[in-house]
Structure formats: C-alpha cells, structure tokens
Amino acid sequence: MKKNIRIVLVNTSHPGNIGAAARAMKNMCVERLYLVKPKDFPCAEATARASGADDVLANTVVCDNLEQALVGCHFVVGSSARSRSISWPVEEPRQMAAHVIQESQQGDVALVFGREDSGLTNEELEKCHYLVHIPTNPDYSSLNLAAAVQVLCYELMLFSPAKNNSFEEEVRDLAPADEMESFFVHLEQTLVELAFLDANHPRKLMRRLRRFFNRARPDKTEMNILRGVLSAAQGRKLHKPDR
Numbered sequence: 001m002k003k004n005i006r007i008v009l010v011n012t013s014h015p016g017n018i019g020a021a022a023r024a025m026k027n028m029c030v031e032r033l034y035l036v037k038p039k040d041f042p043c044a045e046a047t048a049r050a051s052g053a054d055d056v057l058a059n060t061v062v063c064d065n066l067e068q069a070l071v072g073c074h075f076v077v078g079s080s081a082r083s084r085s086i087s088w089p090v091e092e093p094r095q096m097a098a099h100v101i102q103e104s105q106q107g108d109v110a111l112v113f114g115r116e117d118s119g120l121t122n123e124e125l126e127k128c129h130y131l132v133h134i135p136t137n138p139d140y141s142s143l144n145l146a147a148a149v150q151v152l153c154y155e156l157m158l159f160s161p162a163k164n165n166s167f168e169e170e171v172r173d174l175a176p177a178d179e180m181e182s183f184f185v186h187l188e189q190t191l192v193e194l195a196f197l198d199a200n201h202p203r204k205l206m207r208r209l210r211r212f213f214n215r216a217r218p219d220k221t222e223m224n225i226l227r228g229v230l231s232a233a234q235g236r237k238l239h240k241p242d243r
C-alpha cells in the first residue's frame with residue numbers, strides 16, 4: 001500500500017531538488033514526503049519545480065532528525081550512491097521494491113535519501129534494514145537526488161499490485177512442487193540413461209539443474225513439454241506435450 005510508504009530526504013541543500021522529488025513521487029503514486037532539516041523549505045523554487053505536485057509539498061512533514069522521520073516505521077531502506085566501508089546488505093532496486101511493497105502491507109516503511117554532497121552518514125545507514133543501490137556507470141555512480149527518487153519510486157510503481165496500467169502480469173498456472181519433483185526424478189533417470197550423468201555422483205549436477213529449473217518456474221504446459229522432451233530422449237512417448 002503506497003500510503004504506507006514514506007520518502008525521507010535528509011538535509012537537502014537545494015529546494016529545487018525537493019520540488020523535483022515531490023513531482024517524481026506524485027507521478028508514481030507515492031505521496032508521503034518527510035524532510036529532515038532541509039536547508040530551505042518551504043521555498044518558491046521547490047514549489048516551481050514541483051510543477052503541480054503542490055499537494056505533496058503541502059502535506060510534507062518537516063523533522064529535526066532522522067529518528068523523528070522514522071517514527072512508526074517497521075522497515076527502513078537507505079538509498080546509497082556508493083559502496084561503503086561498513087558492510088550492509090544491499091539490494092538492487094527491483095528486489096527492494098518487492099521487499100518494500102511486501103513490508104508496506106504490515107505498516108509504515110521508509111525509503112531514505114542522503115545529502116546532495118555527502119549522502120548518508122554511517123550512523124544514518126545503520127538505522128536501515130537494507131541499502132539499495134541503483135546500478136550505474138561504476139566511474140560515475142551518483143545520480144541527482146530527485147532522479148534517484150524517480151528511479152526508486154518507478155520501481156515501486158511497477159511492483160504495486162494496484163498499479164494503474166494495462167500491463168497486468170499474466171496469471172500463470174505454475175507447476176506445483178510435486179510435479180517439479182516428478183520432473184527432477186524423470187530428468188535424472190534420463191540423464192543416467194543417456195550416460196550424461198554418472199549415477200554414482202549425481203549430486204552436484206542435479207542440484208545445479210534444480211536451481212536452474214526452479215528459477216525458471218515452469219508452468220504446467222511448459223512442464224508437459226519438458227516431460228515430453230525427456231520421454232523422446234528416452235526413446236519412448238510416455239508424455240505427449242500439449243502444444
């Protein structure tokens with residue numbers, strides 16, 4: 001639920017970035033903006049750059065410190081432009097979006113952005129469960145603050161079940177675990193018959209193949225096709241693929 005997601009900007013120097021962030025948020029249906037000690041806010045430049053997202057600015061909550069901005073949040077993600085000396089779990093934007101949308105079903109979550117010149121301090125990062133890093137040119141990794149807000153809010157928008165577009169994900173009739181297990185038995189049997197797999201040392205290859213097919217998440221029709229391929233390889237037609 002987007003209403004449970006807050007964007008927190010820490011010590012922003014340029015009011016134009018606040019306005020541009022508000023606009024980026026509203027475009028992506030994220031509307032709760034928290035500012036920690038902004039240098040200059042409210043400000044005409046912020047309003048001008050918000051370009052119609054005045055309601056986001058009008059409802060902005062201004063706080064004295066990050067702790068205040070995070071009150072009530074059970075899940076906090078920090079957005080970081082660089083890899084840090086402190087090791088902290090880092091997610092890519094798409095993973096982060098899945099995580100944040102899931103956590104937002106339980107209550108408030110925060111996405112925290114740092115200062116234009118120096119990002120977030122280690123102390124601030126330690127208040128985060130995860131960091132998110134937007135992949136970039138390794139030699140030029142720092143996005144403009146509002147651009148970083150745009151990218152991450154876009155990922156939230158794509159992930160939201162309530163997204164307001166016509167690209168609803170196709171509902172797939174996935175093969176259940178028991179069908180996957182029968183497939184793996186069949187696969188192993190076939191590979192042994194083809195002498196591709198040494199029955200005495202099957203472990204590693206089968207584990208890799210399991211990982212591969214589990215990642216693909218075949219649906220029932222695809223599973224039928226795979227079973228048909230195995231049967232054909234075995235020289236018999238036990239399973240007729242539904243093509």
Ligand code: SAH
Pocket residue numbers: 078079080081082112113114115116117118119120132133134135136141142143144145148
């Ligand atoms: N010079 C700063 C970066 C400031 S950019 C530094 O070295 O940390 C301002 C903020 O935008 C960052 O604190 C971060 O929250 C966000 N940001 C910029 N580029 C990003 C990236 N590649 N991935 C994730 N967040 C980014």
